[in-house]
Amino acid sequence: MQPKDIAKDTAQVVQNYLTFKAVQLVITQLxxxxxxxxxxxxQYSSGGKLRDAEAYIEEIMSEPRGKELALRIMIVRDNIAxxxxxFLPEMVAAGIKSDNLVHRRHLLERLTRTSDEAxxxxxxxxxxxxxxxx
Amino acid sequence: MQPKDIAKDTAQVVQNYLTFKAVQLVITQLxxxxxxxxxxxxQYSSGGKLRDAEAYIEEIMSEPRGKELALRIMIVRDNIAxxxxxFLPEMVAAGIKSDNLVHRRHLLERLTRTSDEAxxxxxxxxxxxxxxxx
Numbered sequence: 001m002q003p004k005d006i007a008k009d010t011a012q013v014v015q016n017y018l019t020f021k022a023v024q025l026v027i028t029q030l031x032x033x034x035x036x037x038x039x040x041x042x043q044y045s046s047g048g049k050l051r052d053a054e055a056y057i058e059e060i061m062s063e064p065r066g067k068e069l070a071l072r073i074m075i076v077r078d079n080i081a082x083x084x085x086x087f088l089p090e091m092v093a094a095g096i097k098s099d100n101l102v103h104r105r106h107l108l109e110r111l112t113r114t115s116d117e118a119x120x121x122x123x124x125x126x127x128x129x130x131x132x133x134x
Numbered sequence: 135m136q137p138k139d140i141a142k143d144t145a146q147v148v149q150n151y152l153t154f155k156a157v158q159l160v161i162t163q164l165x166x167x168x169x170x171x172x173x174x175x176x177q178y179s180s181g182g183k184l185r186d187a188e189a190y191i192e193e194i195m196s197e198p199r200g201k202e203l204a205l206r207i208m209i210v211r212d213n214i215a216x217x218x219x220x221f222l223p224e225m226v227a228a229g230i231k232s233d234n235l236v237h238r239r240h241l242l243e244r245l246t247r248t249s250d251e252a253x254x255x256x257x258x259x260x261x262x263x264x265x266x267x268x
Contacts, residue, residue, distance in 0.1 A: 001162065003217040006155050010148060010218060011225035017147050018230070021140050028135065057237050067241060074234045081230050083137040084144060085223035091145035096152070096215050100208045103191050107201060 014088070015077075019053035022077035026069065041069060148222070149211075153187035156211035160203065175203060 023045050030038035044063070049056050057073065060066035157179050164172035178197070183190050191207065194200035 001155070001159055003214065006152075006214055007218040007221050007225060009155070010151055011222060011229055013151050014144060014148060014222065014226045015229050015233070017144055018140075018226070021135070021143070025135055054233055054237075057233075058240065061237065061241050061244065067245070070237065070241065074237060078230055078234060080137065080140055081227050084141040085226055087141050088145060088148065088222060089219035091141060092148045092152070092219055093215050095145055095149050096212055099149070099188055099191075100212060103188075103195065103204065103208060106192065107195050107204065110195060111201070 014085075016051065016053045018080050018084075019056070019073065019077050020050045022073050022080055023050060025076055025080070026072055037065070037069075040065065148219075150185065150187045152214050152218075153190070153207065153211050154184045156207050156214055157184060159210055159214070160206055171199070171203075174199065 023041070027038050027042050027045070030041060044060065044066070045056070049059070057070050060073075061070045157175070161172050161176050161179070164175060178194065178200070179190070183193070191204050194207075195204045
């Protein structure tokens with residue numbers, strides 16, 4: 001598993017997710033201008049169809065009322081991408097660092113508690129005792 | 135649904151996915167050095183547990199053999215993030231643009247075919263005929 005492959009897979013996941021968000025956005029917009037169309041699109045898009053965004057778009061284009069919707073979804077996902085992607089690397093990196101910190105703190109608390117209760121644990125269980133005694 | 139909210143949700147999806155990839159990577163690495171641990175981690179991580187990465191990490195830390203694995207998974211996901219995130223915006227933007235182009239081409243082919251067969255369709259159905267006749 002090379003970093004390049006991981007990046008490629010992750011990009012596909014993001015593309016799927018932005019398409020899902022685009023469909024949600026179009027459903028919300030249509031609820032105001034064309035409620036029937038909104039309901040149709042919500043029902044059409046249910047049942048896990050959006051797990052493969054490209055197959056979904058191909059499929060919806062084969063529906064009589066799906067052609068314009070497909071065009072609209074494609075425009076919206078392109079717009080969302082332009083507005084959000086720029087900030088993504090920083091947000092994800094910060095999220096991982098911050099959540100890792102929280103987990104490490106919980107782990108230290110857990111290990112300190114454990115070693116207080118059972119002082120004869122093996123070395124790996126006592127990991128971090130020193131840092132926690134500050 | 136503001137772009138900021140979409141960016142935040144997308145960042146969470148990416149963080150979950152990179153954690154999933156980190157777990158896969160640790161399972162593969164352990165298969166060589168500690169096959170039993172590898173099998174345990176594979177089984178432990180199945181059943182959709184990784185859909186919420188942070189809950190997964192908190193949970194695995196409560197397992198006697200899970201503490202070191204949790205630390206390792208956190209280090210690996212941080213590394214993967216550093217190696218891949220930089221390229222993500224460009225890859226996703228390019229993917230969406232290229233796939234949108236493919237879908238639009240299919241749509242034009244479909245509409246041309248339809249209008250050849252049934253010349254009295256309404257205007258929205260004939261969308262794109264001109265572009266396709268080049």
